[in-house]
Amino acid sequence: xxxxxxxxxxxxxxxxxxxxxxxxxxxxxxxxxxxxxxxxxxxxxxxxxxxxxxxxxxxxxxxxxxxxxxxxxxxxxxxxxxxxxxxxxxxxxxxxxxxxxxxxxxxxxxxxxxxxxxxxxxxxxxxxxxxxxxxxxxxxxxxxxxxxxxxxxxxxxxxxxxxxxxxxxxxxxxxxxxxxxxxxxxxxxxxxxxxxxxxxxxxxxxxxxxxxxxxxxxxxxxxxxxxxxxxxxxxxxxxxxxxxxxxxxxxxxxxxxxxxxxxxxxxxxxxxxxxxxxxxxxxxxxxxxxxxxxxxxxxxxxxxxxxxxxxxxxxxxxxxxxxxxxxxxxxxxxxxxxxxxxxxxxxxxxxxxxxxxxxxxxxxxxxxxxxxxxxxxxxxxxxxxxxxxxxxxxxxxxxxxxxxxxxxxxxxxxxxxxxxxxxxxxxxxxxxxxxxxxxxxxxxxxxxxxxxxxxxxxxxxxxxxxxxxxxxxxxxxxxxxxxxxxxxxxxxxxxxxxxxxxxxxxxxxxxxxxxxxxxxxxxxxxxxxxxxxxxxxxxxxxxxxxxxxxxxxxxxxxxxxxxxxxxxxxxxxxxxxxxxxxxxxx
Amino acid sequence: xxxxxxxxxxxxxxxxxxxxxxxxxxxxxxxxxxxxxxxxxxxxxxxxxxxxxxxxxxxxxxxxxxxxxxxxxxxxxxxxxxxxxxxxxxxxxxxxxxxxxxxxxxxxxxxxxxxxxxxxxxxxxxxxxxxxxxxxxxxxxxxxxxxxxxxxxxxxxxxxxxxxxxxxxxxxxxxxxxxxxxxxxxxxxxxxxxxxxxxxxxxxxxxxxxxxxxxxx
Numbered sequence: 003x004x005x006x007x008x009x010x011x012x013x014x015x016x017x018x019x020x021x022x023x024x025x026x027x028x029x030x031x032x033x034x035x036x037x038x039x040x041x042x043x044x045x046x047x048x049x050x051x052x053x054x055x056x057x058x059x060x061x062x063x064x065x066x067x068x069x070x071x072x073x074x075x076x077x078x079x080x081x082x083x084x085x086x087x088x089x090x091x092x093x094x095x096x097x098x099x100x101x102x103x104x105x106x107x108x109x110x111x112x113x114x115x116x117x118x119x120x121x122x123x124x125x126x127x128x129x130x131x132x133x134x135x136x137x138x139x140x141x142x143x144x145x146x147x148x149x150x151x152x153x154x155x156x157x158x159x160x161x162x163x164x165x166x167x168x169x170x171x172x173x174x175x176x177x178x179x180x181x182x183x184x185x186x187x188x189x190x191x192x193x194x195x196x197x198x199x200x201x202x203x204x205x206x207x208x209x210x211x212x213x214x215x216x217x218x219x220x221x222x223x224x225x226x227x228x229x230x231x232x233x234x235x236x237x238x239x240x241x242x243x244x245x246x247x248x249x250x251x252x253x254x255x256x257x258x259x260x261x262x263x264x265x266x267x268x269x270x271x272x273x274x275x276x277x278x279x280x281x282x283x284x285x286x287x288x289x290x291x292x293x294x295x296x297x298x299x300x301x302x303x304x305x306x307x308x309x310x311x312x313x314x315x316x317x318x319x320x321x322x323x324x325x326x327x328x329x330x331x332x333x334x335x336x337x338x339x340x341x342x343x344x345x346x347x348x349x350x351x352x353x354x355x356x357x358x359x360x361x362x363x364x365x366x367x368x369x370x371x372x373x374x375x376x377x378x379x380x381x382x383x384x385x386x387x388x389x390x391x392x393x394x395x396x397x398x399x400x401x402x403x404x405x406x407x408x409x410x411x412x413x414x415x416x417x418x419x420x421x422x423x424x425x426x427x428x429x430x431x432x433x434x435x436x437x438x439x440x441x442x443x444x445x446x447x448x449x450x451x452x453x454x455x456x457x458x459x460x461x462x463x464x465x466x467x468x469x470x471x472x473x474x475x476x477x478x479x480x481x482x483x484x485x486x487x488x489x490x491x492x493x494x495x496x497x498x499x500x501x502x503x504x505x506x507x508x509x510x511x512x513x514x515x516x517x518x519x520x521x522x523x524x525x526x527x528x529x530x531x532x533x534x535x536x537x538x539x540x541x542x543x544x545x546x547x548x549x550x551x552x553x554x555x556x557x558x559x560x561x562x563x564x565x566x567x568x569x570x571x572x573x574x575x576x577x578x579x580x581x582x583x584x585x586x587x588x
Numbered sequence: 589x590x591x592x593x594x595x596x597x598x599x600x601x602x603x604x605x606x607x608x609x610x611x612x613x614x615x616x617x618x619x620x621x622x623x624x625x626x627x628x629x630x631x632x633x634x635x636x637x638x639x640x641x642x643x644x645x646x647x648x649x650x651x652x653x654x655x656x657x658x659x660x661x662x663x664x665x666x667x668x669x670x671x672x673x674x675x676x677x678x679x680x681x682x683x684x685x686x687x688x689x690x691x692x693x694x695x696x697x698x699x700x701x702x703x704x705x706x707x708x709x710x711x712x713x714x715x716x717x718x719x720x721x722x723x724x725x726x727x728x729x730x731x732x733x734x735x736x737x738x739x740x741x742x743x744x745x746x747x748x749x750x751x752x753x754x755x756x757x758x759x760x761x762x763x764x765x766x767x768x769x770x771x772x773x774x775x776x777x778x779x780x781x782x783x784x785x786x787x788x789x790x791x792x793x794x795x796x797x798x799x800x801x802x803x804x805x
Contacts, residue, residue, distance in 0.1 A: 042775060231743075235773075239743035301744035302691035303718050385694075450649055457646055469646035476649065569693050578696065579651050 005085050009033060010053060010092040018085050024050070025080035029229050034098050037232065041081035045394065048080040048097055049073055055089035070396055070468070096399075096426050110541055111352060115215035116549045118177045118314070118329070119278045121190045128168045137161060145173060145181065152181045156327075160184045174278055176314070176329060177550060182278060183327045192276045194218075196263060196324070197543035199343070200255070200284025200292060201225060202234055202367065203391065203400065206540050207262045209270065212279070215548045218270055220540075221262050226254040227291065233367055233388060234287040238301040241291075252294045252321070260323045278328035280317070281547040283539045285341035285368065289332050293320065300338050310335045311557050331553070333539075333546055334560040339383035344370045346542025347506050349556040351535055354379075358501030361486065363524075364538070365390055365430075365507040369482045372563070373489040379563040380493060384485035389478040390430035390509070397465045399427030406432035406465065407512045411439050415461060425463040431512040436467060437475055438517035441584050448584045450476045479523045480581035486525060487577050488568055497525040497587055506538035525587045591622065595631040598663070602635025603642070605655030607662050614666035624671055628664075628679055628709075636660050636707045640792035653700060653791060660707035680711050682802055685728045686737035687715035688771075689748040694741035697791075701737060701770060704791035705798060710735075721752050728765055735798055738784075740771040749774070750782040766801050770794060 007016045007027055018027045025048055028035050036047040046067035057076060060068060064079050080091075124144045129135045135143070137160055141152050152160070163186040164171065172190060174183040193213045199206040205225050209218040230251055231237045240247045267274060282292065286307050290297045293315075295308045311334035318326040333342030333349075344364060353360055353374055362372040369386040372379060392398030392405070399405050404426035408418040417432065419425050428436065436459075440446045445453055450472050452459060459467040490496065503524065505513060511534045518524040524532065535541070545552045568574050589597075594613060601609035610632075617627045639656040642648040671679065684705055688698045695717040706712040713731055715723060728736050740746040749769050756762045766785040769778070779787035786801060788794035 042773075042777070044775065236743050239747075242744050242747070298744075301742055303693050449651065451647055473646075473649060569695075575696055575699065579654055582649060582651050 006088045007031075007085065008054075008088075008090040010090065012093075020085060022085050023081065024078075024083040024085060024089075024091070027085065028080060028093075033093060034224075034229070035080055035093065036097060037081055043079050043082040046071060046079065046396075049077045049094065050080050050083075050097060051092040051094065052076050052078055052083075053090040053092050055091075056087055058083070072464070096404075111350070113215060113545050113549050113552060115213065116551055117193070117195065117212040117215075117279070117547070118331075118550050118553075119182070119193060119195065119212055120175045120178070121185075121193050121213075122173045122175055123170060123188045123190050124173060125170055126164055126168050137164075141173075141181070145175070147178060152184075156181060156184060174327075176278075182329070183325065189276070192272070194272055194277050195279040195281070195547045196266075196277060197540060197547045198259065198280060198282040199537055199540035199543060200282045200288045201343075201539070202285065202288060203228065203232070205255070205258055205262065206537060207259065207266065208540060208544055209266050209272075210544060210547055212548065217544070219266050221266050223258055223262050226258040227251050230254065232393065234285065235301055237291060238287060238297045241297055242301070248291070248294055248297070251291050255288075255292055256321050263323045274323060275325045277324040278317075279314075279331065279547060280322055280324055280328070281331045281333065281543045283333035283342045283346035283543040283546070285343050286335040286338050287341070289335060289342050293332070305338045307335055307338045310337075311560060331546065333543060334557050336381055336560050336563050337565040339368060340370050340372075340381045340563075340565060343539035343542075344372065344381065345556055345560045346540075346546060347504075347535070347538035348372065348379075348542070348559060349545045349552055350538040350541035351504050351533075353504070354555065354559050356501075359495055359499050360501055361489075361503040361525075363482070363486070363503065363505050363507075365482065365505065365509055365513075367391060369478075369485060371482070371485045371489055373493055373495070375493045375495055378493070379559065380489055380566060381563050382485055382489055382566050382568050384481040384568055386478040386481040387474065389433070389474040392427060392429045392433070394474050395428065395433065395471045396468045397427045397461075398433070398471070399429055401429040401431070401512070405429035406436075406461075408432060408514070409435040409439055411443070415439070417461065417463070417465075425465060428461075428465060428467075431509050431514065433467075433471075433475055434521060434523065435514050435517050436461065437472060437584070438514070438520045440467075441520060446472060446584070450582070450584060475521075476582050476584070479521055479584075480578055483522055483581035484574065484578045485568060487581065488571055488573060489566070491573075492566065497527060500525070500527060500531070502531040502533055503527060504533050504535050504538075506535045509534075511536065519586055521584050522581065522586055591626075594620075594622075595627070595634065598627070598631030599635035599638060602632055602656050602659050602663075603638050605652060605659055607655075607659045610659040610663040611666050614663045618667070618670055624667060624674055625679065628667065628671075632660060632663055633709060636704075640704075640708075640795060643790070643792045650700065653704065657700075657703040657707040661703070679709055681709040681799065682734040683711045683713070683731055684735040684737060684798070685713050685715065685724060685731065685733045686735075686739070687719035687724060688717035688739045688741070689745050689752070690718055690720050691748060692740055692742055692745035693717045694771075695739070697741065697771060698737075698739035700791040701739070701788070701794045704795050705737075708795045708799075710798060721748065721755055724752065725756065725759065725761065729761075733765060734802070735768060736765045737768045737770065737794070740769075740774060743773045746771060746773050746778070749778075749784065753782045753784060768794065768797060768801075 004017045007018045016031045172185040195212045197208045206222045208220045230240045314329035314331045317328040320330045333346040335341045360374045364370040367388045369384045372381045403421035404423040406417045406428045457469045598613045688695045702714045768786045769784045776787045786797045788797045
């Protein structure tokens with residue numbers, strides 16, 4: 003039996019089968035309701051207002067969430083609501099996915115362009131009647147270096163495009179070794195590539211002129227895979243339970259990327275076929291899901307990957323929107339939990355060519371930490387959980403417009419929001435500021451306990467911090483702290499031995515250094531030695547796109563990095579428990 | 589010091605995580621030849637229960653929990669020889685086999701549950717992490733366990749909890765043990781759907797749950 007679901011404020015009506023879960027029906031209809039808990043009724047992000055229809059008694063957790071969010075009694079969690087009759091719901095603005103995450107550009111170094119894709123203009127000659135040279139022999143005469151001969155399909159195209167005129171033509175050569183394509187006339191100037199940060203939550207694509215290395219445009223979008231789960235593990239689980247989902251996940255991210263690339267190319271009037279190379283950098287699981295590789299082994303001990311470094315792949319095999327004869331290069335994964343995004347980040351900072359000892363920290367759901375001691379690199383990952391991305395936090399949200407990203411105390415609490423919009427929630431950097439401020443004022447104890455009888459701290463704007471929120475931040479910060487401590491102790495380095503700390507990831511320049519140090523999230527070091535590199539995964543992808551030297555270096559580095567697993571370290575538990583206290587490093 | 593004062597001090601030593609005091613008070617109880625059953629129940633267990641309450645109220649967090657559990661362990665170590673001599677076996681609340689399920693190496697949460705159960709008077713056999721389903725069953729049979737506690741920190745390995753329930757049924761052993769499940773991705777709904785006897789969100793909740801299920805069938 004079909005039921006009618008009316009969705010406000012759009013006013014659309016959808017036919018839904020009985021017993022469908024409301025959030026599934028809404029996702030099916032393209033309403034991108036947020037769920038950070040994999041539709042388990044835990045995160046409280048998918049509350050919708052039931053305007054007309056049944057309102058089943060809420061469960062204990064749902065009741066508690068309703069009270070905490072001070073929502074009227076006619077709100078229900080869409081992920082727990084089973085359709086048993088016709089229904090009219092209103093979707094609150096904050097319950098749908100923000101369309102445009104805020105773009106954060108970080109530090110960029112100048113890289114001499116030396117792209118894999120080269121366009122060489124040549125003038126085919128009319129073969130001599132006495133001894134007419136075949137097209138393939140003529141190509142060999144023009145391009146003696148490429149080892150691989152032009153394929154029959156390419157020669158066929160060349161024959162068509164020369165069309166008896168024997169005018170100017172352009173050959174597209176890859177890595178000096180392979181002819182990818184022929185184009186009519188002189189198209190040497192039209193040499194474009196795209197660098198992509200394949201983020202779990204956010205995708206960023208950068209259109210680059212490969213001849214000059216200059217960026218033409220950057221666009222961001224949310225990863226369409228989010229509807230299969232907010233985090234990597236739940237996406238892997240989706241495939242685990244139903245192997246057919248692997249293709250669905252691949253298609254989801256391809257669709258997101260297609261829309262981004264299409265929009266960008268249209269805007270700059272660049273034909274799709276002029277994009278011959280795309281470089282992607284993502285964590286190991288995202289890289290696997292993008293190629294449709296099996297991910298099962300990534301989530302079960304001993305947690306190994308299917309691939310680390312791959313040769314450039316034929317574009318046609320990946321399904322990306324670009325010239326199908328082009329190439330797709332995926333930044334090499336270091337290990338299962340330290341992926342190509344980190345390898346790219348190291349390339350972006352050129353850490354391997356700097357003298358001294360450095361930390362590279364990428365703060366996200368999975369905190370990746372790399373320690374460089376002299377010429378030796380050690381990497382680890384630490385499960386920080388999604389608190390820094392605003393998830394599992396009562397009033398938490400991603401760093402998108404309306405998010406409190408910064409807070410100060412001047413007589414009273416002052417919060418700043420992204421885009422100067424009315425405050426909708428708190429993102430990671432805002433959380434760090436707020437907790438640090440209240441810690442300084444003794445409202446929160448170093449043990450993380452909210453002092454006095456109240457269990458919440460009211461922040462105005464209908465926002466608050468709960469005791470549980472602070473516990474989540476303690477856990478996240480402790481995971482990062484533990485990772486740094488164990489890496490330093492493994493290499494017998496003290497904080498004072500560090501020449502600098504590179505901070506990459508979603509936080510960007512918003513992270514307040516003194517506040518982070520007060521919580522112990524970052525070791526105490528001269529402020530000048532903390533370098534924010536923003537989205538280093540994207541910057542690295544671009545470096546790998548623009549320069550084949552960078553690519554070779556990155557692959558060598560990824561091979562030689564030592565990897566340690568924290569969970570098997572006997573000191574882990576003790577260090578972690580000690581790190582739960584909010585305290586500056588001593 | 590009256591007996592009640594002594595008990596209060598014991599409870600306070602546990603709540604405040606004062607290991608020296610917890611041990612010294614245990615020695616004093618021995619030298620005064622007090623009823624050890626009473627010492628444990630009214631002194632130390634009362635303290636660890638208070639710790640559970642403080643956790644529930646949000647006042648205490650993992651470090652406090654661990655310190656208190658360690659104090660409890662230290663005090664019990666002092667009392668153990670005497671307890672055994674006096675054959676006070678009925679202090680055990682039940683036997684528990686606990687471990688993180690195969691494929692999963694995360695064990696902080698599981699360790700906490702194990703030490704809180706133990707601090708509260710359960711006999712706990714901790715099998716560690718990445719434990720084969722078969723081993724849970726064998727160990728539970730060997731020690732005649734009352735409870736089997738399965739931890740899983742990943743949504744992938746969580747599926748092993750369901751397989752365990754099926755395996756238990758296949759072997760015709762389902763009614764012999766109470767199965768409790770936990771771990772970050774686990775919730776009551778999941779526990780119900782796989783037919784486990786209970787779910788606990790954290791270590792103090794696991795203690796409460798195990799106590800409430802004791803002796804029930």
